[in-house]
Amino acid sequence: MKKEAFTVGQTIESMCSVCEVDQKHVVRAVTKLGAITQAACEACETVTTFSRGAKTSVSVGKGKNASPYDRTRVYRKGQSMMHDKFGRGEVTAVVDSNKIDVLFGDQTRRMIHAQN
Numbered sequence: 001m002k003k004e005a006f007t008v009g010q011t012i013e014s015m016c017s018v019c020e021v022d023q024k025h026v027v028r029a030v031t032k033l034g035a036i037t038q039a040a041c042e043a044c045e046t047v048t049t050f051s052r053g054a055k056t057s058v059s060v061g062k063g064k065n066a067s068p069y070d071r072t073r074v075y076r077k078g079q080s081m082m083h084d085k086f087g088r089g090e091v092t093a094v095v096d097s098n099k100i101d102v103l104f105g106d107q108t109r110r111m112i113h114a115q116n
């Protein structure tokens with residue numbers, strides 16, 4: 001079986017254990033043979049570490065560059081966002097299909113999402 005060689009900075013579609021869907025991941029580190037050893041989810045910044053092709057650890061991102069809050073977007077628990085007033089927040093619960101609870105600093109706010 002021929003293995004694909006990856007390079008750092010490349011984007012791949014991969015299952016994110018935090019987003020619980022396939023997300024774009026940016027390759028952070030590869031072996032000499034081009035196998036991915038570390039990839040970061042673009043949506044939640046979670047870094048997944050691979051060893052011999054198997055997921056070995058996941059560290060949830062504390063990144064500074066969370067995506068701006070977008071009410072049309074569908075958020076999931078654990079995703080982070082940047083709000084222009086409240087700053088960086090993390091989705092702590094999906095209340096229903098249009099409401100989420102987001103923790104900003106030490107305050108949880110109910111936000112809307114999935115608005116068309």
Ligand SMILES: [Zn+2]
Nearest residue numbers: 016019041044
């Ligand atoms: Zn993710």
